[in-house]
Amino acid sequence: MKKLILIAALLASPLFAQVNEKVEVPYVAFPIKMGDGFDAIQTHCLMCHSFGYIINQGRQSKKFWRGKVDKMIVHFKAPMDEAAAKITTDYLFEHYGNGKLE
Amino acid sequence: MERRDFFKKAIVTAGAAAVGTSTLEAGVTTQPIDNRKVSPVAFPEKRPLIMYSDRPPLLETPRDVFTSALTPNDQFFVRWHMPDIPTHIDPDTYTIHVNGLVKNELHISLNDLKTKFEQVEVTAVLQCGGNSRSAFKPIAGGIQWGSGAMGCATWKGVRLKDILHLAGLERDAKWIGFNGSERAAYYETPEFVRELELSELDDHVILAYEMNGEDLPYLNGYPLRLVLPGYYSDSWVKMLSNITVTNEYKKLFFMDVAYRVPDNETESETPEKRYPTTKPIKKMNVKSVIGYPTKDSLVSHKSHVVIRGVAWDDGHGIQDVLISTDGGKTWDKAILDDGKLGRYAYRAFRYPYKPTTFGKVTIMAKAINKIGQEQPFAKDIKWNHGGYKYNGIDEVTVEVV
Numbered sequence: 001m002k003k004l005i006l007i008a009a010l011l012a013s014p015l016f017a018q019v020n021e022k023v024e025v026p027y028v029a030f031p032i033k034m035g036d037g038f039d040a041i042q043t044h045c046l047m048c049h050s051f052g053y054i055i056n057q058g059r060q061s062k063k064f065w066r067g068k069v070d071k072m073i074v075h076f077k078a079p080m081d082e083a084a085a086k087i088t089t090d091y092l093f094e095h096y097g098n099g100k101l102e
Numbered sequence: 103m104e105r106r107d108f109f110k111k112a113i114v115t116a117g118a119a120a121v122g123t124s125t126l127e128a129g130v131t132t133q134p135i136d137n138r139k140v141s142p143v144a145f146p147e148k149r150p151l152i153m154y155s156d157r158p159p160l161l162e163t164p165r166d167v168f169t170s171a172l173t174p175n176d177q178f179f180v181r182w183h184m185p186d187i188p189t190h191i192d193p194d195t196y197t198i199h200v201n202g203l204v205k206n207e208l209h210i211s212l213n214d215l216k217t218k219f220e221q222v223e224v225t226a227v228l229q230c231g232g233n234s235r236s237a238f239k240p241i242a243g244g245i246q247w248g249s250g251a252m253g254c255a256t257w258k259g260v261r262l263k264d265i266l267h268l269a270g271l272e273r274d275a276k277w278i279g280f281n282g283s284e285r286a287a288y289y290e291t292p293e294f295v296r297e298l299e300l301s302e303l304d305d306h307v308i309l310a311y312e313m314n315g316e317d318l319p320y321l322n323g324y325p326l327r328l329v330l331p332g333y334y335s336d337s338w339v340k341m342l343s344n345i346t347v348t349n350e351y352k353k354l355f356f357m358d359v360a361y362r363v364p365d366n367e368t369e370s371e372t373p374e375k376r377y378p379t380t381k382p383i384k385k386m387n388v389k390s391v392i393g394y395p396t397k398d399s400l401v402s403h404k405s406h407v408v409i410r411g412v413a414w415d416d417g418h419g420i421q422d423v424l425i426s427t428d429g430g431k432t433w434d435k436a437i438l439d440d441g442k443l444g445r446y447a448y449r450a451f452r453y454p455y456k457p458t459t460f461g462k463v464t465i466m467a468k469a470i471n472k473i474g475q476e477q478p479f480a481k482d483i484k485w486n487h488g489g490y491k492y493n494g495i496d497e498v499t500v501e502v503v
Contacts, residue, residue, distance in 0.1 A: 023189040023320050026143050028156040048185050048287045052155035058241040068243070075359060077290035098241075 030055055037091030044080050044088055048072075054096060061100045065092040129372055129485040133497050134248050135236040136397055140164055147319040149176045154245050158182035158284075159321055163250035165498075168393035169410040171443055171450040172225070173253030175314050180321040181230055181251065181335070183294050184284035188341065196325050198309070202279075202347035205270030212311060212325055219260040224306050226331035226446035227254045227414045228338060231361055231383040235489035237480060240373050242489025249391050249496070254412070254448040257329045259310035263303060266347070274349040276300055280328050283341035295354050296337050298330070306331045306417075306446065309342060331446035332416035334383050334491075336361045363486050370484030385416035388477055389493040390423055390451070390469035399500045401463075407455045409436070411496070412448035413469035421474075423451040426466040430479065430495070433468065457502040464499045 030051035032041070045054065057068075066089045072078040073085065080088070141153035145161060152162035161180040167173060193212050200208035230251035232244050266278070279297045286293070298307075310329045311318060318324040323340025330337045363369040364377030371377035390413035401407050413420045419441070424433035436453040457463055470476040480494030 023146050025159060025187075025189075025321075026145060026156055028141075028143055028153065030155075048291075050155045050157045052153070052160070053245070056154040056160075056245050057243065058236075058246045060241060060243075064243065075292065076286065077288050079288070 028052065033095040035091065035095060037087045037094075040084055040087040041091055044072075044078060044084055048076065048078070054092065057096070059096055059098040060092075061098055061102050062089065062093040063102045065089050065097065068092070130239045131237050131480055131483040131485065131492070131494060132239060133237060133480050133494070134234040134492065135246060136165065136248055136498075138162070138164075138248055145180070145321060147176060148178075148180070148321060151177065151179070152248065152250065154247075157185050158187070160245055161321070162247060163253060165248070165250060165391070165396050166393055167250070167253075168391045168412045168448075169450070170393075171254060171412060171439055171448040172314060173255060175255070175316055175319050175322070178228075178253040178255065178313075178319065178322055179230070179251050182284055182321075182340070184286045184291075186285040186287065188283050191320075191325060191341075193325050198326065198342055198344065200265060200269045200345045200347075202345075203272035203275040203349055204266075204347050205272065206268070208265070208269050210265070215260055215309065215311065215326070219264050221258065222261055222305075222308060223256055223258045224308060224329060224331055224446060225254065225256040225443040226306075226329060227252060227386070227448055228335045229253075229386055229389075229414075231334035231336055231490045232488065234492035234494075237483065237492050237494060238485055238489040242485070242487055244489055252335075252391075254414070254443075255313045256315070256443070257308060257310035258312035258315075259308040259326070259329065261305055262307045262309060262328075262345075263305060265309065265345070266303075269347075271300075271347060272349075275347045277348045277351050278303070279344075279346040279348060279352065280339040280342060281344040281346070282323070282327075282339045283343045292354070294339065295352075296328075296339055297348075297351060297354060298337070299351075332385050334361075334386055336383070360488070361490070362488065363490050368484050369491060370486050372485065373487070376487060383490050386414070387491055387493045388415040388420070388469050388471045388475045389413070389496075390467045390477065391496050392465060392467050392498045395465070395498060395500045397498055397500065401457055401500050401502050403457055403460055403502050405456070407457065409453040409455050409465055409467075410451065411436075411467050412450055413438075413467070414446075414448050415469070415471040415475070417445045418475075419445040419472045420449040420469055421472045422470045423449070423453075424468045424470070425453045425455070426468070427455060427457075427463055429464060430466055436467070460502050462499050463502050464497050466495050466497050468495045 032051040154160040233251035236246040328339045362380035365379040365381040392411040394410040423436040436451040439450040
C-alpha cells in the first residue's frame with residue numbers, strides 16, 4: 001500500500017507517522033474588506049495567495065500597492081491588463097492604504 | 103496539485119493581525135510588533151502559532167518559545183512562497199536529481215540518502231531575512247513579522263559536498279542551483295530556485311531529512327531540505343527536488359529582485375531615495391531575543407526572576423549577552439549555556455534579576471559575537487526598503503507588582 005504522509009493536528013503521536021492520508025492545510029477566511037474592486041481582488045489575487053498576504057503587509061501608499069501589483073504582473077506573471085491593475089490598486093489603496101500617494 | 107484541498111475545509115476564523123495605522127516617520131526604527139495573538143487554527147503537525155497567511159502558509163513562533171536553544175518542531179516557524187505545495191509525498195519513491203555540469207547524473211532516493219552516504223548533523227538557526235520587519239518605519243514591503251520568524255534545530259542529513267563528489271563536477275562548474283517542489287499557480291511564474299557559488303560550500307552545508315530527531319515536519323520542507331548554516335532562510339530550499347550544476351549564474355527572481363539589501367556599508371537607504379545597487383541577503387548578523395519574561399508577565403517586587411533568551415550570529419559564535427534594566431545605561435553579563443550545540447546554534451542565556459522598583463521595567467538584551475560585532479539600539483538601525491536583517495537590541499517591558 002502506498003505510504004503517504006501524515007497529518008491532522010489531532011495526531012498526538014508525533015511523527016514518523018506515515019498515515020494513509022494526504023496533508024490538508026487549513027483554509028482560513030481572512031476578514032477582507034468589501035467594496036469597489038473586490039471582485040477583481042478575488043479574481044486576481046486569491047489565485048496565488050490568501051487575503052492574509054494583503055492584510056498583513058500593513059497600511060501602505062498608493063505607489064507601494066501599485067508596485068506590488070506590478071510585481072505580480074512582471075515577476076509572477078499574473079495575467080492582468082492595465083484596467084485590472086488599476087482597479088486592484090485602487091481597491092488596495094482605499095482599504096489598506098495610508099492615505100499617501102507616495 | 104489540487105488547489106481544492108486548500109478550500110475543502112472551511113475553518114472560518116479571523117486570521118492574524120490586521121496591521122494598524124502607523125505614523126509615517128522617515129527611516130525611524132522601533133521595536134518590532136510584539137502583540138500578535140496566537141491563531142486558534144492549528145496547522146498540520148504544528149501547535150497554534152501566529153498566522154499571517156494560510157496559502158502560502160506563513161506562521162510565526164511566539165516569543166515565549168525562545169527560552170531554550172532548540173525550538174520544538176511543532177512550534178517552528180513556517181514560510182513558503184508559492185501556493186501549491188504537494189500534499190502527497192511518498193517517501194519510498196521520493197527522489198532528488200543531480201544534473202547539469204556533472205560527470206554522472208544522479209537520482210538519489212531518500213533511502214539511498216540515508217544509507218549510502220555518511221550521516222551528519224549540524225545544529226543551526228533558521229531565520230527569515232524579514233524577521234522583525236515590523237520594526238521598520240515607514241513600513242517596509244512584505245509580511246510584518248514580529249521577532250519569531252526564526253528557530254533553531256539539529257538537522258540530520260548528508261553533506262552536499264559528498265553528493266557532488268559522487269556526481270563528479272565538470273571542470274567549469276561554478277554554481278549550484280536548488281529547486282524545491284512548491285509550485286506557482288501559473289506555469290510562467292518563476293520557480294523558487296536558489297543558487298550557491300561553489301566557493302560558499304563547506305562541510306556544514308547539508309541536505310537534511312531530520313529535524314530534532316524526527317522527520318522534517320511537512321511545513322518545514324518534508325522530506326528533504328537544504329541546510330545552509332549561518333545564512334538567512336530564503337536560501338534553505340524546502341522539499342528539495344533538484345540540484346543543477348552550472349558554469350554561469352542564472353538570473354533568479356528571489357536572488358536578483360527579492361531578498362536584497364542596499365549594496366553599501368550600512369546596507370541602508372532612505373524611503374525617498376533608494377540606493378541604486380543592491381546585493382542578496384546572505385549571512386545573518388548578530389542578534390538576541392528575550393523569551394522570558396514577556397510583555398504579559400507580571401513580576402513580583404523583590405522576587406527572583408530569571409530572564410531567559412537566545413542569541414546567535416552567522417557562525418562566528420556568541421561571546422557575551424548583556425542585560426540592561428535601566429534603559430541601556432548599564433549592562434551586566436548574562437550566563438550563557440555551554441555552547442555544545444556548536445557555533446551556528448542559539449546560545450541560550452539566563453540572567454537572575456530582582457526587581458527593586460514598582461511599575462513598568464524595560465529589560466534589554468544585547469548580544470556580542472566573537473569578532474566584536476554587537477547589536478545596535480533599535481533606533482539606530484538604518485532603514486532598507488525590504489525590511490531585511492533587523493537586529494536591534496531586544497526589549498521587553500514588564501509590570502512589577
